[in-house]
Structures are given as C-alpha cells and as structure tokens.
Amino acid sequence: MANSVAARTEILRRICVATGPVADQAAIEAEWRGIDREYKKVKSVDHEGLLHQLEDRLRDYDAGVYRSTSDGIPTLVRKILTERGKKTMAVPSGIPAEWLPAGVTFVEDTRGDVSVIDSCDGVLTSATLAIAETGTIVLQDAPGQGRRAVTLLPDYHLCLLDAANIVQTVPEGIALLQPTAHLATTFFSGPSATADIEMTRIKGVHGPRFVDVILIVA
Amino acid sequence: MSLITFDPARVPSFQVAAKGLLGDTQMRKNVRHATTVIQNKRAIVVDEMPDWQQLRESGRQIKEHTLKHLDFYLQQFEENCTKAGGVVHWARDAAEAREIVIDLVRESGSKEVIKIKSMTTEEISLNKGLEAAGIHAYETDLAELIIQMGNDLPSHIVVPALHKNRQQIREIFMREMNLPDLGEKPADLAEAARTFLREKFLRVKTGVSGANFLIAETGGVCVVESEGNGRMCLTLPETLITIAGVEKVIPRYQDLEVFAQLLPRSATGERMNPYTSIWTGVHPTDGPRTFHVILMDNARTKILADQESRQTLACIRCGACQNICPVYRQTGGHAYGSVYAGPIGAILTPQLQEMHSGKSLPYASSLCGACYEVCPVKINIPEVLIHLRHKVVEQDTEGFGALNPEALAMKAMAMLFTSERRFRAAQRMGRMAERPLVNKAGWVTWLPGLLGGWTQVRDLHEMPKQTFREWFEQREANDGK
DSSP states (O other): OTHHHHHHHHHHHHHHHHHOSOOOHHHHHHHHHTSOOOSOOSOOSOHHHHHHHHHHHHHHTTOEEEEEOTTTHHHHHHHHHHHHTOOEEEEOTTOOGGGOOTTSEEEEOOSSOTHHHHTSSEEEEEOSEEETTTTEEEEESSTTTOOGGGGTSSSEEEEEEEGGGEESSHHHHHHHHGGGTTSOEEEEOSSOEEOTTTTOOEEOSSSOSEEEEEEEOO | OOSOOOOTTTSOOHHHHHHHHTTOHHHHHHHHHHHHHHHHHHHHHHHTOTTHHHHHHHHHHHHHHHHHTHHHHHHHHHHHHHHTTOEEEEESSHHHHHHHHHHHHHHTTOSEEEEOOOHHHHHTTHHHHHHHTTOEEEEOSHHHHHHHHTTOOOOSSSOTTTTSOHHHHHHHHHHHTTOTTOOOSHHHHHHHHHHHHHHHHHHOOEEEEOOSEEETTTTEEEEEESSSHHHHHHHSSSEEEEEEEGGGEESOGGGHHHHHHHHHHHHTSOSSOSEEEEEESOBTTBSOSEEEEEEEOTTHHHHHHOTTTGGGGGOOOOOHHHHHOTTHHHHOSGGGOSSSOHHHHHHHHHHHTTTSSOTTGGGSOOOOOHHHHHOTTOOOHHHHHHHHHHHHHHHHTSGGGGGSHHHHHHHHHHHHHTOHHHHHHHHHHHHHHHGGGBOTTSEEOOOOGGGHHHHHHOOEEOOOSSOHHHHHHHHHHHHHO
C-alpha cells in the first residue's frame, strides 16, 4: 500500500510538531527508569498463604480447586474427569505421560485442523505460573501448554500447576514472564464470563465454561 | 456495531438529546442499575488495594512519558512488530484506516470478518464501510452482538448495551436468531450467543480487532476481554487485522504490570478480567499466518499538540468515569451523540472532531470532579472540560461572533463585576426585578427571553434579602452606637 509510506511520514511529522524533535534513546530510557513505581511489587505472605490466596480467588471465579502431590496426580485426574463425565480429553504435546490415567482417551493436538480439539470433551494442560492476588493463571506456547486454540475451544479445562510457580503480585508475574515475552501468552482468571447483561457476571460464553485447577504440592 | 452511526453533522446538541432521553424511564432504570452494580464492585476491589494511588500515579506517569516520546515508541513498536512477522500500516484519518482494512480483507480472499469489540472501529464506522464494500462483519462480543442485531448504537465504552435489560435482549435474540423458545436468564442468552457464533469462529478466515496496548519494546499486542470471543478472533482466523489509535503504545512489557492492575478493577470491578491475550507478530504454528496492525492518527496528533488537553490521550477506556458521572447516569450514553459517551466522551469527542462539532459536550457536566477521582490514570477531566469550554467560547466570539447576545451579556456582566458601585446597584435592581418570578418556595423556575436558557435545565434560588456587605455594614453601624 503505497500511501502508507506517505501516511507514516505525515503522522510522524505531526507528532514532531506537537512534541518537538525525537529525543535520543539514552535520554528516553533514563526518563522511563525515572517513572515512580511506589506500588507493591513483592509478596507479603508465606508459601501456604500464597496457596490459600490463589485457591480463594479461583473459587471466587467459580473454578474447582484441588491439591495433589506428584504421585497422586493420575488418581486425582481420573476422579475429577469421572465426576465431570469427561471421556475424551485434548492434550498439547509435552504433557508428562505419568499424569494421564488409564480409562480416559487423551488426544494429542497436532496443530492441524481445530475441529479435532473442538470435538473433545475437554482439555488438560500445565501452566507457566499463577498470580495469587488476582487468581490468574498464565499459559504460554510451551510444552504441556500448547497453542492458544487448545485451551479455548473445549468447554472444559483441567489445568495442573506446580505450586512452586505461584507468585502473589502482578509485577512478580510480569517479571518472570519477561524473558519469554515473545511467546503467545494468555492470562486466564477463572472460566469464560460476561457481565454484558445487566452487569451480572455469568459463567461462560465462548471459552471453557468449566475450569478445574490442580495445584501440585511437594 | 450496527450499520447506523452517530453522524457528527446531524446529531442534536447534548442538551436537546438529553431532554428527549430523560423521558425514557426504562432506559434510565437500566443505566442506573448497571452503573450502580459496577460502581459497587469497583469500590470493593479498589479498596482492597492499599497501593491504588501509587498505581494510578505510575499509570499517569507512564502515559505522560509515552506521549512525550510518541514518535520514538511508535517507531520502536513498528520495528519490533515487523521483525516478528507483523505488517505495520499507518492511517492519517478514519477514511484511510477503513480503506486499508477493506484492501486487506479483500487480499485475504474473504467476504466476511469476525470482530472483537473495538471502540476504535466504532469511532471510524468500520462496519458501515465494510458493508459498502460487500464485506459482512460479525460482531462477536455479546454486547456488540446485541447492538448489531438490534440495529442500535453503543452507549458505554465497556458495556455498550447496558441500556438494554434482559427482556429487551431476549426479544432481539428471539427475532434475529429465530429462537422462539429462548429463556430470559442471562445464562440462556449467553448460551444462544455461544451457539450462534461458534460456527462463525470456525468458518470465517479473517479477524478484525482493536488493541488495549501495543508494546514498543517487544512489538507485542495486548487485548483484554471477558468472554473468549476475543481469543477466538485472535487465534482461529488465517488473517488478523488490528486497528489501534497511535496513543495505545506503551514503552515496555514491564509497564503491563501497572495497567493489568488498573484496567480490570476500574472497568468491570474484577481483580482480573477472564482473558488477557498477548501476541507478537506471527507465531508459526499458533494462530493467524498473516498479521497486520494499523496505527491510526484520526486527530490524535491534534490533541497531542494541545498541552492542556494532551492528557485526554492517556485514557485506557475503562469507563469508570461514565459509571460515576451524575450526568451520564441520568441521560445514558446516546445523548452524547458519539461512541465515546460520559465524561471522557465529553472531552474526547469534540477534540476528535477537531472542534467542528460536539461543541455542546464540554457543557454536559456539573464539573463535580468525580470522574477525575476514579480515573485510573488520573486524567483531570474537569480541567480539560473547562479548557474546551474556553475554546468553544473563543470560536463563538470570533469576528461577528463578538456581537452575539451571550458575548454582549458577558461584556455587560464584566462591567458590573469590575465596579463596586455598579455591582451594588445591580443587586438592588435584581431583587426588585425577580420579585414576580419567585415562587412560594423561594425558587425561580422560569426566566424570560434569552435568560430562559439557564432555567431550562436548573432552578435559581431567590436572591437573599440582604447581601453580606449590607449585613456587615449594618452590624458595624450598630456596634458604633
């Protein structure tokens, strides 16, 4: 689009007229570092306190929350899926085989046609980290978490998270994510929801309407 | 977004539109309910943050810093987004932005697009432009779907259909989706939207979105949403086209730590919104294979050039100022004649229209300052309102405008106020002149002629029997005895 070059030049010119010539990068960076950031950045509770806070927030969003040791995972997964009546579960590549119990069909996502995922009863993934204060779990395009569509199309998401990867505050979470900032990243806080009808938060529109979280503890 | 739009040349003044809308008791009830619920929720999750004021201040400073170096950050974003496989376009105005989108959709080989709720696309009436080019846009946000199917206009930045209640929404869905047995529980309505849209998500190959944040440091784009329709539009299509105002850029990934706290708590009263998506250019085996970003000016650089109103561009579109505004809560959003309603609309709209229209909007406020108090990035809206009122008056009194009755009346007032003698005489005359107009309760509810403009929207208290000076002089005189 040829006119885009002209548009770019013109917009940058207008900005220059409004704000003065471009400052040098070092000065801009120094100014950015000078921005006041007096808000809370680090956690103020112990590990157990973190777990409690995350569990409380997740339940507040209407997600199911469980704790398990590594050894207990397959048994608990089987129990939850049986109770939920889920028979076919999508999984991204990189999910530890020892998490998956017998008696449930697990379909590995090959990143092809999404209709395969869409027809599953649910999806089971791991996660990068969780932010306790806001009840947020972060998924990235990493082994065990998969592409974004896999945690979106099924109506049910069972997410396993190592409790060592729980932080309390949003700044702690963002700092941990910084090195992998280029990956496709999704923050989810409970099941899909809307408040568009009379400002009442109701569960579920397009993403998973049902979410269970297993916190893996030592 | 529906095909009807707010036409700046045709919308009535705020005062005229408001008068009509105040008679719509159902709308007023819906708006009052929704804004009360959301305000209460916001208050709870803001009160639990002891560092809220520090977060606001940081948010303000980040925005101020970014706007000061906007050319640097836009170019940095462009460079990094391009490196990651995105294609960056620039649009000087709404028409140019629409043209680019239409060309890109045609290039993608699609005659349909799925859309995420985006105020920027509302601002440029994108759907109407697409339709004229033979491209159908499906709105996928629940509220936007309600607006589109009801051939209605948005009335709120975050919850565009908040002027409709569940029964009204049910009627629209029953009619448009052909569902005679649809229930009226919000969950039933959401389920209907889920079923209706799922097929579109899986079929339509081109998506259109706005953006909450463009991250200069990484070239990444961030979209904040609730329902998952955003994730569908960002992930499933082969081509994604994102339109963002130039002011949406933020310097660094780390800056998200501030806005990810300020925005959800201010917008929907949640500790965190259900979904936040961040992507950087094209991800080879995840999501669209082609990604375009359009950086749009559309009068934003004009606002940037005005030192006193530049802060308008710091807005992160949370809608908190609308929910708390005593004027918005009475009139609803449509009275503002713009997709941006409420206090932020009252300052943004006239400036986006370069002060050619929307000139009644800076007066759509009692200047109570509640909007400033709740603003997560501390935009001093009352200050900007007054600045814009000044601009309107300057325009109106230019040339022969200096002879308009209001300007003459103001000159006469200035004469009175600059002389104690004349002022005292005027007070005495006023007390006599008002006598036939004062009702039993001591109020003036009607004034004749041009002065009537004042009493159309507010009552005047009768003048006191004695002024302070008169009382003081009398007291001094009595003391002397």
